[in-house]
Amino acid sequence: AQNLVVNTYGGRWEKFWRSDLMPTFMKAAGVETTLDVGLGKNFVANLRAAGVAKPPYSILMVNENIASLVRAEGYFEPIPAAKVPNLASVYPILRNAEDNGVRGIVSTIGIGYRKDLVKTPPKSWSDLWSNPEFKGKIGLYQIGNTAAMLFLLMTAKLYGGSQDAIDRAFTEIKKLLPFTQADWSGTLSTMLTRGDVTVAVIDFPEIVALQKKGVPVEMVVPTEGVLAFEQSFNVLKNAPAKEEAYKYLDFILRPDVQEMMAKEFFTSPTNTRSKLPSDLAKDVPVSGDRMKSIFQFDWAKVNPQVAAITDRWNREMK
C-alpha cells in the first residue's frame, strides 16, 4: 500500500496521533502514514498553491467552515459509502450533502469559568451579557479562530433569529466589550489559569485538560445549545493515495476509535454506535442524543462574507 499523508494539529493532537491513532491504524489497515502537523489554514494554503490537479494530500482534516470553502473550489469529491462502511452510522447532522466530506471529530464548545473566582456560575449564553460579575473578565477568541466565527453566528441566531443577522450579532457582542481575545485555546487556558479572565467561551476538552492539572475550572453546557469545532474529513478529487484515504477515514469513524478518542481526548463520539462509559460522562458532557444541541450553520452562506466580517471585527472589537 502507498504511504498516506495524514494531517493534524500540534500539541496534544500530535501526541495522540503519533502514540495511538497511527500505530493502531497501521496495525488495522497495514497502511504506512506520514504525519503532517500544522494549522488548517496552512494546509489549505498548500492545497491552493498546488492546485486541484496535483494535491499534496489525499485526505484532509480541517474545520468544516474552512473545508466548505475549499469544497466550493472543487478540490474534494463525494465519499463512496461502499468504501467507507462506517459513514452510514455517523450522526446525520454531521454528514454533508452527497457525503462530500464528513465531520469525524467533534470538540464541543461551551462556557468555562473559574469556580473560585465566580460567585454565580453561568447557565446560559445570555448570562455572559447579563451577569455584571463578568464585565471585563470574559475571554473570547480572535476572529481568525473558527470559534469566534461560531460565536458570532450563534449570537446572530439567538438575538436576531437567524445566522444572517450579522449586524445584530455585532451590536450584541460589542456590548460585551471590553473582553480579552485569545488567538488560540492554549492562550485562553493560560488566561483562565492565571485568572486574567474568569469566564471564557472555550471547548470542553480544554477545560477537562485543565481540571486534570488541578485548575479550579468548571464547564457549563449552555441551555441554548453548544458550539463545536467540527473536524471535517475530505477526500481529494485527485488524491495520490485514494484507497488508503478511504481506509483511514473508515478507521477514524470506527465506533471503538471514536471511544478511544473520547477517553484520551475528550471529544464527542461521532458514530451513533459508539458507547461512552459512564465514568466519562462528566468529561464529555455532550454525546449521544445531546449531539442534536450542537448549533449548525450554513457555511456556504457565510463564506463569501468572511472577509467582510473579519474586517468589521478588526475595526469594531477593540
Place this chain on the structure above:
Amino acid sequence: MRTKRKPLATRVADAVGLAYVGAVYVFLLLPIAVIVLMSLNAGEFLTFPPQGISLRWFGALFANEAFMRAIGTSLQVAAIATVCSTVIGVAGALYVVRHATRLREGLRMLLMLPLMLPEILTAIALLFFLYASGVGTRTMFGLLVGHVLVTLPYVFTNVASSLYNQDGSLEQAARSLGASPWRAFVRVTLPLIKPGIITGALFAFVISFDLFNMSLLLKGIGMTTLPLQLFDYLRWDFDPTAAAVSTVSIVVTLVAVVWVDRTVGLRSLRFG
C-alpha cells in the same frame, strides 16, 4: 584619563552611565531568565514564579519524540542553510568588493533585498512559485531556499565588511611569491576574512534556527521545525516542556557562541 586622580564629577557621571547600561542588560536578560526558571518548574503549568524546582520537564522533553525530531530538523535545516548561504554569500561578497566596478552598489542592494522585503510575503511568493514550477513542498528544498534567502544578507554584510578591511596587497604578495589566484585565496584571503565568515555564519545559523514565517509556509509535508513545533505545541498545551525546549536551545546556541568567541572572538562581531 584613568587614574587615581579622577575628579569626582567624572566618577559620578561614570557611575550613572554604568547603571543605565546595567539596566539595559537586565532588560535584555529578563524574559530569558523567566523562561529558564519556568523550565525548572516542578508544577504542571507554565507559570512564574515556579512552584518548586525540578528537572522533570527536561525528562518530558527528551521523551517527546515530536520535539526531538523538530530539534533535529531545525538543526539540519539551519546547518544546511548556513553552509549554502555562507558559500553563496562569501563568493558574492568577494565579487562585490574585489571585482564589481560600476554595478557594485546595485549588486549590494540586490543581495540585501531579502532583508528589505517582509518575510511573510517572500514566503508566500515562494510557496506559489514552488508549486507553479512543480517543485512543491514534498521535499525540504523550498524550505531550504527560503532559509538561504533570508540568511544570505547577514553573511554578505559581514564578509563584505571584513573584505573591505583586508589589505588587497596581501593577495598580490602571495601572487608574487608564486601562488595561483586560487591558492592565494585559500591560503591568504580565506584565513584573514575567517572572522567575518564565522560571524556571518553564526548569524545565519541563529536566524535560520528561529525562522518562523518562512518555515510555517514552506516546510515540507510531514516535517516541522522547532519554532513551528513550539508554536503548535503552545496552541494546545501550556506545560513547561516548551520552556524546557527553549532552555535547551539557549544552552546549545550558547555553546556555539562560546565556541565562536574562542575561535574568532566575539569582539569581531560586526554588522552593516
Place this chain on the structure above:
Amino acid sequence: MSEATHARAATGRRTTRVSLDGLRKHFDNAPAPAIAHLDLQTEEGEFISLLGPSGCGKTTTLRCVAGFEFPDEGRVRLNDEDITDLPPEKRDIGMVFQNYALFPHLTVWRNLAFGLEMRGIGKAECRRRIDDVLAMVQLTALAERYPRQLSGGQQQRVALARALVIEPRLLLLDEPLANLDAVLREDMRVFIRELQKRVGITTLYVTHDQSEAMVMSDRVAVMLGGKLLQFDVPEAIYMRPRSVEVARFIGRSNLIEGSVEGLTDEPGPYPTYRVSTALGSVPASHDQPLATGQPVHVTIRPEAIRFRNDGPYAGRVQSAYFLGSTVEHTVQCAGGQGLLVQTSPGRRLDAGAQAAFAFDPGHAWIISAAP
C-alpha cells in the same frame, strides 16, 4: 621548475638583466598616462633606484614588472625572455611592498615558507633555505613570532627575507622604508644595500627620497610625469643634472639663470664656459658644446660654495640654521639673487653678516635649456 630551483640553490645567486622597452600605461579615467614612455635597461646585479615625486609613475612601473598591471604598450624582458604577458606567479620575481604585506595569520617562519611551498620545494630544502635567510636578516630568534609581534624594522626584514628566500630572478622594492622612522630608516638602508651586494641580485628600488636613492644605488632613474628624465650613477645625477627638474628634485641646489658668454681654457674633466648671470660672469662646466648667447641655467650645490674673504662674489647672510653637522645659510646677493650656502659649524656666519664667497668652476654645472 624544481630542477631550475636546485640549480639556483647551488649557485646561491641569480643575476638578471631587466629591460623595459617602450612601456606605456594609461589608466581608464586618468587624465594623463601613468607611464608615458619608458625605456630602461639594467646590468646584471645592479641596484637601480626609481626616483621621482609622488604620482610620477614609479609604483606603476614596478607593478608592470611584477605583473600586477599590464602595460598598454611595450615589453618587459628578463634576460631577453619576454615576460610581459606572464601572470605574476609565473614571473619568479620577489617583491617587497611599502606596507610589507606580511601575512598576519602566519608566523615569520611560515611567511618565509609560503613562497617555497608554492614552488613545491621539499621540507628539508625549505628548512635549510629559511634558516639561511633568517640568519642573513638576523631574525633567527624570532621565527615563531607573528608579524604583529615585531617592530617596524623587524617586519621590514621579514618582508625582505620573504622576497629573497625564493631566490627570485629580480627583487622589487616599493618604498620599503617609507613607514619607518628616521633612525630606523638609516639602519635599514645600509642593511638592504649590504644584503643586496652579498646576494648579488638585480634590484629595482622605488623611492621618492633622493638621499636614499643616492646612498643606495648603482644607478638612479629620475622620473617625472611618467617619463624618464635622467638615468645615471648617483654622482652624475647629483653633480651633472641634465635638466632643471632633476637639479631641483635632487638635493638642495642653487639655480641661476644666465646666458653663455664663451668657452674658457680652464683645465678640468669637462670644458669650462663663462656664463653671464645676476651674480656677474661665472665659470661653469658642461660636457656638450654650447653656443654663445644660449640661455642656460647654472646649478651650484650649497656645499660647493665657500665663504672666503677674498671671494669674488658678495652678499648678506639672511639666516643661519644649525643642523648638527652643518650650518645652512641663506644669502642675499647683489642683483637680487638668493643663494643657499652650507658650511661646517666652524665656518658659520651669523645672520646679518656681510659675506664674500667663491666656488670652483668644476662645481658649477650648466644646464642647457634644450636638453
Place this chain on the structure above:
Amino acid sequence: MSEATHARAATGRRTTRVSLDGLRKHFDNAPAPAIAHLDLQTEEGEFISLLGPSGCGKTTTLRCVAGFEFPDEGRVRLNDEDITDLPPEKRDIGMVFQNYALFPHLTVWRNLAFGLEMRGIGKAECRRRIDDVLAMVQLTALAERYPRQLSGGQQQRVALARALVIEPRLLLLDEPLANLDAVLREDMRVFIRELQKRVGITTLYVTHDQSEAMVMSDRVAVMLGGKLLQFDVPEAIYMRPRSVEVARFIGRSNLIEGSVEGLTDEPGPYPTYRVSTALGSVPASHDQPLATGQPVHVTIRPEAIRFRNDGPYAGRVQSAYFLGSTVEHTVQCAGGQGLLVQTSPGRRLDAGAQAAFAFDPGHAWIISAAP
C-alpha cells in the same frame, strides 16, 4: 573668559612659562615609571623639543601637561598657575597630535571653529580669527574641504591651525611630522618653526628625530628612561654632551674610551686636557675640573675629523659612501679603534686607502664617567 579672549586677540600673542616640578608617573601594570622624576622650566616664547628614544616618556610628559594623564607626583604650572588638577578643556592649551586627529565629519573651517565655539566666541570674531589663521597656514582656498580631501601636509597645517586659532597659552606637538614623507617633513619643519616665531607662542615639541630637534628648537631636552639627561641649546647638546647616552643619541659620533693624562694650556673657550686612548694621546676639551687618571670618554663628531697627509693619527679606509652633499668613511685605526669620518665629496678617500687625519682639540669633547 570672553574678556580675557579679547585682550589676547588684541595683543595677538600670549607667552607663557611652563614649569614641570618633580613630575612622576607610574602606570599600573608597568614595570618601571614612564616618568621617573622630571624638572623642566621654560622661558616665555621658547620652542622646546623633548627628544629621546621610543618609550622614554616624551608622550606621557606631554599628556600630563595637556591633562590627559594625571601625574602621581609633582605639579604642572603655567606662569605660576598650578594646573595639575584642571581637566583638559579648562587648560587653554593647544595640542597637535601625531595623526592630526582632525574631525573627519567637519570641514576645515568647522574644524577650526570647533575650539572657538567651545569658548562661546561670537560669529564675527570667529570668522576674523579663522580667516587670519587660514591665511597664516596658507589654506584659505581649502576651507570647505573635508580632511580626507587634503594631502598629508595640508592636514598637518589644519591641525596646527586648529591648535593656534584658540590662541592658547601653550602649544604642544606630539611628533606631528612622523607621518609625513621626508621631503614634506623638511618643508613642514621650517613652516612650523617660522610660524611659531611669528606667533611667539611657547611650544613643547616631541620628537625622536634628533636632526628635527636640532633645527627647530631654542632648547632641547634629551630624555631617557623617564629621566631628563640634558637640557640645553642645540649646539651644546651636539657639541658638549654630558653623557655617553646623549652623545650616542644625538647625531653620529665617535666615542673613544680613555683616561685623563692632564691639563694643557692650549687656548680655547674651555680648558683642554690630554687623554690617553687607543689612538694615542689625544687633546680634548671639558668645562669641569678633571682628575688625572680619571676614566673618561672622548667624543668626536665625524665631520670634525679631517683627512690630512700630515695628520697625527692614521688608519685604513674600509668603506666610503657617497651621500650627496657628503661622503661618509669608516676608518680602522691602529689599536682596533673604528672611526666614522665625514668629508665633502671633494676630499673623499676610496675604500682601501691609507688615511692620515687630524682634529681640533676644540672639537673633541670629554665626557666624564660620573656626570
Place this chain on the structure above:
Amino acid sequence: MSAVMTAEAPPRSSARRKARPGRGAFWLIAPALVLIGVFLVLPYLNIIAMSLRPTAAGAPYGAGFTLANYAHALGDGYILGVLADTLVLGATTVPICLLLGYPVAYHLARSRSRWGSLLYVLVLSPLLVGVVVRSFGWLILLSGNGVINRVLIDLGLVETGLQLMNNRLGVTIALVHVFLPFMILPLVGVIQSIDPTLEQAARSLGASRLKVFWRLVLPMSWPGIQAGTVLVFVLTLSAYVTPVMLGGAQVKTMSVLVVQNLIDNFQWPAGAAQALVLSACGMVAVWVYARLTGRFMKGLQ
C-alpha cells in the same frame, strides 16, 4: 571553486591591453544572482501580478486585471490606519532601540574588561531564544497578573495591575527587546573605529565630556546609527509573531493584516496588494531616511 580571482593573462595583442579581472570572476556572483533572481525576483513578479487580479468566490482569484486592490489598500481608512500604525510602531521602536542601545554599544566598544565576551553574549541573548518562547516570556512578565504587575502591587506602587500588554506598549517592549542586538552591533563596530585621540583633541580645544559626545562621538557614529536604525525599522515592519502574541486583538500591524488576508481568509489578491504597499512604504521610508541622514555623513567616507 577553482581559479577564483583573476582571469588568465590578457591576449598578446600589442594594442591597449587591460587586466580585466572582473570578467573571469563573474561566476562568483552567479549563485547569488541565480538564487535571488529565480527565488525572489520571479516569485515577486508573480505576486505583483496576483495583486492586480480581482477577487473571486470559489477560486483563488478572478479573471482579468484590476487596480481595485490597491485602491482599497490605499483608499480605505482602516487599512491606511493600520499601515500608519505599523509605520509608527517602526518609528517608535527605532528610537527606543537607539536610546537603549547606544550607551550599551559605547560601553561595549570602549570597555577593555575581561568580561567583554560575556557582555557580547548578553547582547546577543534575545536572538538565542526562539521568537515564540521569547514572546511567551514577555507574556508572563507583562500580563495583567504578570510578574511585573505583581511586583508593582506588592511594592504598593499601584493598586490594580497596569495594562502592559495587548496594546502597543507590550508589542513595542518585546520588539525593542529582540531587535536591540541589531542596533547595538553596528554601533559597536563604528564606535570602536573612532580614534580616541579625536576625543582628546576635542577636549584640548575646550570641549567638556558631554560636548565631546554631542559634537564628536555622536556625529561620527552616524554610519552605525544609520545601519542599525534601518535594520530595526525593516525588521519591525515585517514582525509577525510578536505583535500577534503580545498585541492581542488590540494591535493590528500590516503584517498581521496581511497574514489574516492571505492565510486566514484566502484573500490572495487583496493580501498581496496590501503586502506590496507595506514593502513599498518601508523601502521609501528607508530611502528617504538614508537620503536625509546621508548629509550628516559627508565627511565620513
